[in-house]
Amino acid sequence: MSSKTSSPKTKPQRPSRATARLAAVQALYQREMSGDTIPKLLREFHEHRLGRTIEDAAFAPADADFFDDLVSGVAAREAEIDERIAGALAEGWTLDRLDRPMRQILRCGVYELVARLDVPRAAAISEYVDVAKAFYEAREAGFVNGLLDRIAKDVRE
DSSP, rough: OOOOOOOOOOOOOBBHHHHHHHHHHHHHHHHHHOOHHHHHHHHHHHHHHHTEEEEETTTTOOOOOHHHHHHHHHHHHHHHHHHHHHHHHTTTTTGGGGGGGHHHHHHHHHHHHHTTTSOOHHHHHHHHHHHHHHHSSSHHHHHHHHHHHHHHHHHHH
């Protein structure tokens, strides 16, 4: 009797919206730090980061169209988004008190809640809580959850 050795079939990875969200936060952070234009950022991320290998680290494929929409949409509607965030912060807090990565996480999350009605509210919030966990501890991830939920109740109901 012969025995078969089975090896799992490897599926090509689908472009991921989760990866696009993380990359969008990184691109917007880079924009705030460097002042790069949106076209330059999009080009750089498409050519050198999304789904690429950098310093032996392979990046998962990202949904490039979704990434482009997040980065461009946040940039185009930044004043409106920042106003919503500022309005949801506790008394005495300002947007400037938040560190740069946190501002970008919140901006992307609010943009999705306001402009991407194809994304369920709970999914958008959960995804940005996950992005926050990549940068912060549980307390900050909880802050992202609470603030985005507060804004979602205003813009989605």
